[in-house]
Amino acid sequence: xxxxxxxxxxxxxxxxxxxxxxxxxxxxxxxxxxxxxxxxxxxxxxxxxxxxxxxxxxxxxxxxxxxxxxxxxxxxxxxxxxxxxxxxxxxxxxxxxxxxxxxxxxxxxxxxxxxxxxxxxxxxxxxxxxxxxxxxxxxxxxxxxxxxxxxxxxxxxxx
Amino acid sequence: xxxxxxxxxxxxxxxxxxxxxxxxxxxxxxxxxxxxxxxxxxxxxxxxxxxxxxxxxxxxxxxxxxxxxxxxxxxxxxxxxxxxxxxxxxxxxxxxxxxxxxxxxxxxxxxxxxxxxxxxxxxxxxxxxxxxxxxxxxxxxxxxxxxxxxxxxxxxxxxxxxxxxxxxxxxxxxxxxxxxxxxxxxxxxxxxxxxxxxxxxxxxxxxxxxxxxxxxxxxxxxxxxxxxxxxxxxxxxxxxxxxxxxxxxxxxxxxxxxxxxxxxxxxxxxxxxxxxxxxxxxxxxxxxxxxxxxxxxxxxxxxxxxxxxxxxxxxxxxxxxxxxxxxxxxxxxxxxxxxxxxxxxxxxxxxxxxxxxxxxxxxxxxxxxxxxxxxxxxxxxxxxxxxxxxxxxxxxxxxxxxxxxxxxxxxxxxxxxxxxxxxxxxxxxxxxxxxxxxxxxxxxxxxxxxxxxxxxxxxxxxxxxxxxxxxxxxxxxxxxxxxxxxxxxxxxxxxxxxxxxxxxxxxxxxxxxxxxxxxxxxxxxxxxxxxxxxxxxxxxxxxxxxxxxxxxxxxxxxxxx
Numbered sequence: 119x120x121x122x123x124x125x126x127x128x129x130x131x132x133x134x135x136x137x138x139x140x141x142x143x144x145x146x147x148x149x150x151x152x153x154x155x156x157x158x159x160x161x162x163x164x165x166x167x168x169x170x171x172x173x174x175x176x177x178x179x180x181x182x183x184x185x186x187x188x189x190x191x192x193x194x195x196x197x198x199x200x201x202x203x204x205x206x207x208x209x210x211x212x213x214x215x216x217x218x219x220x221x222x223x224x225x226x227x228x229x230x231x232x233x234x235x236x237x238x239x240x241x242x243x244x245x246x247x248x249x250x251x252x253x254x255x256x257x258x259x260x261x262x263x264x265x266x267x268x269x270x271x272x273x274x275x276x277x
Numbered sequence: 278x279x280x281x282x283x284x285x286x287x288x289x290x291x292x293x294x295x296x297x298x299x300x301x302x303x304x305x306x307x308x309x310x311x312x313x314x315x316x317x318x319x320x321x322x323x324x325x326x327x328x329x330x331x332x333x334x335x336x337x338x339x340x341x342x343x344x345x346x347x348x349x350x351x352x353x354x355x356x357x358x359x360x361x362x363x364x365x366x367x368x369x370x371x372x373x374x375x376x377x378x379x380x381x382x383x384x385x386x387x388x389x390x391x392x393x394x395x396x397x398x399x400x401x402x403x404x405x406x407x408x409x410x411x412x413x414x415x416x417x418x419x420x421x422x423x424x425x426x427x428x429x430x431x432x433x434x435x436x437x438x439x440x441x442x443x444x445x446x447x448x449x450x451x452x453x454x455x456x457x458x459x460x461x462x463x464x465x466x467x468x469x470x471x472x473x474x475x476x477x478x479x480x481x482x483x484x485x486x487x488x489x490x491x492x493x494x495x496x497x498x499x500x501x502x503x504x505x506x507x508x509x510x511x512x513x514x515x516x517x518x519x520x521x522x523x524x525x526x527x528x529x530x531x532x533x534x535x536x537x538x539x540x541x542x543x544x545x546x547x548x549x550x551x552x553x554x555x556x557x558x559x560x561x562x563x564x565x566x567x568x569x570x571x572x573x574x575x576x577x578x579x580x581x582x583x584x585x586x587x588x589x590x591x592x593x594x595x596x597x598x599x600x601x602x603x604x605x606x607x608x609x610x611x612x613x614x615x616x617x618x619x620x621x622x623x624x625x626x627x628x629x630x631x632x633x634x635x636x637x638x639x640x641x642x643x644x645x646x647x648x649x650x651x652x653x654x655x656x657x658x659x660x661x662x663x664x665x666x667x668x669x670x671x672x673x674x675x676x677x678x679x680x681x682x683x684x685x686x687x688x689x690x691x692x693x694x695x696x697x698x699x700x701x702x703x704x705x706x707x708x709x710x711x712x713x714x715x716x717x718x719x720x721x722x723x724x725x726x727x728x729x730x731x732x733x734x735x736x737x738x739x740x741x742x743x744x745x746x747x748x749x750x751x752x753x754x755x756x757x758x759x760x761x762x763x764x765x766x767x768x769x770x771x772x773x774x775x776x777x778x779x780x781x782x783x784x785x786x787x788x789x790x791x792x793x794x795x796x797x798x799x800x801x802x803x804x805x806x807x808x809x810x811x812x813x814x815x816x817x818x819x820x821x822x823x824x825x826x827x828x829x830x831x832x833x834x835x836x837x838x
Contacts (some may be wrong), residue, residue, distance in 0.1 A: 121451050128452035146339050182350055206630050215503075224450045224484055225476065226503045249631045250660045
């Protein structure tokens with residue numbers, strides 16, 4: 119078993135044993151029904167009592183682990199055109215711990231990453247904007263920004 | 278663009294003092310180090326009393342290795358030349374030892390070393406220098422600052438974990454169960470006690486290896502734990518990676534400082550295969566007249582743009598010209614359409630997504646993508662730009678474009694022609710130094726110094742050919758209706774006539790043939806005074822052409838860009 123697979127199995131074990139409330143993360147399935155540990159799907163709830171938690175929204179993510187994980191960080195994407203100042207139009211997240219040349223370290227676990235992203239949702243970093251619309255609204259008009267976030271949360275509403 | 282030919286700077290030769298020992302016997306040179314005479318008092322003092330504050334071994338080590346050093350002075354600028362990066366680094370090390378205060382050195386040696394292994398000193402000092410872009414001034418500042426010294430990452434070694442109560446421990450990185458604790462398998466950073474930050478030796482090796490061989494920030498490697506900010510000592514990194522670490526460190530840190538415009542104190546010779554390093558103090562450059570320097574192998578190049586000698590065309594126009602030459606190339610077309618040059622270091626940058634705040638990956642200059650102004654002073658928002666970019670001499674009308682193309686083809690033809698002529702002349706020169714000189718010397722009983730006029734003459738022809746070549750590139754940009762343009766071309770033609778005249782004589786004399794032909798040989802010997810006269814004539818004409826070019830550029834009569 120490769121180092122990458124071994125680690126991912128352990129990540130899965132750890133996640134099943136203990137993960138933060140409201141989150142989910144699971145490997146996808148291949149066409150033949152076997153698990154694909156390199157591609158995961160995950161969901162992050164908005165932090166309690168923030169605009170992101172309106173409509174009990176859970177925001178979906180796609181996680182892709184490269185073959186040289188954990189030396190290299192996984193690629194994590196929101197759906198395209200996700201509304202957030204630090205998310206690129208492609209859905210790519212601008213977060214230093216996900217950047218190989220910045221703060222990525224091989225010891226960072228899935229749980230830490232997902233909690234980090236949840237934190238980022240309500241605390242955007244205005245110093246590294248990744249999309250125009252959300253950034254501009256966040257800077258100039260908080261009320262418009264709020265409205266757009268709440269609007270988006272409807273789309274990811276959990277029943 | 279650098280062609281391989283010897284070209285020396287004749288006017289400067291007198292000022293050059295060479296300490297040169299290429300033999301294998303390095304030790305003999307150690308003594309000669311004291312004899313190193315430098316033009317500048319201060320510098321010579323520096324080398325004579327290296328205070329070897331760290332250890333005498335280091336000092337010996339440096340002086341043994343620093344067996345080749347060469348100083349050259351120009352009118353305004355001073356250079357030091359080194360045969361390769363290692364020598365350059367050793368020199369930097371010796372200067373550093375000298376600049377560090379006694380107190381600092383005591384501190385450093387106390388913290389870093391318990392024994393006097395020279396390699397240990399070397400790695401820590403190298404690291405220290407490398408992480409500060411080889412800037413001695415900065416190093417000294419840090420060493421003298423109590424608070425900064427603590428963060429140097431000198432003392433925080435990796436150590437083996439021995440006090441785990443359980444029988445097994447799972448490495449959080451690779452998830453391997455480690456059974457035998459006594460095998461020194463689990464490592465931790467000395468001052469970090471978080472159990473989740475322990476990792477096995479193999480994982481640490483990989484982790485350190487990846488960070489050390491990437492250009493990002495290979496000098497301050499932190500504890501493997503997610504958010505832990507403990508620096509790992511250089512020595513630990515060295516112990517894990519061995520000598521490759523030093524090589525990588527030198528390579529990447531040098532590349533980084535080379536790319537960093539603010540620290541352009543040294544350059545590596547651009548000639549393929551040449552490793553010479555040139556250290557420049559206080560380079561004064563007006564941006565118009567290029568600053569040339571010859572490395573120890575006599576490869577002459579322009580310090581500003583790192584290209585071959587290109588007078589009379591200034592560096593900025595040369596870049597445009599070279600881009601023009603490559604115009605037909607598809608990928609370069611793509612580059613022109615999709616990238617913008619960094620306003621600080623001219624490297625081509627592609628922006629895929631994100632706002633207008635762009636940081637150059639090479640020189641770290643931060644600027645606005647729209648107006649190219651420095652980001653700090655830019656103000657405004659990330660997506661809007663209030664400023665207009667200065668675009669000088671923009672010409673977009675189609676009519677002008679076609680004229681410009683014809684014009685370009687025309688000058689490019691001349692440019693190529695001159696280049697071919699130069700290559701022919703270079704062939705003569707190579708033959709001459711290979712064998713012909715010796716033959717002539719034997720046939721006429723003249724010693725080699727008496728025959729130097731021939732080498733000088735061919736050399737000057739080549740220099741002049743090079744100038745003609747680039748003068749056509751310059752002319753392409755200039756307004757031909759301007760009077761200065763005519764003055765320039767007139768002088769250029771005078772030079773060209775003279776070159777052809779001298780070149781014909783050299784070819785006629787059959788210098789490029791190895792066959793003994795005493796008749797033509799005799800003729801060339803007889804022409805000695807004539808050739809000497811013409812050599813200096815060629816020099817004078819080149820100076821004139823250069824002056825005219827200076828006028829052209831200064832009067833800003835460029836039309837095509």
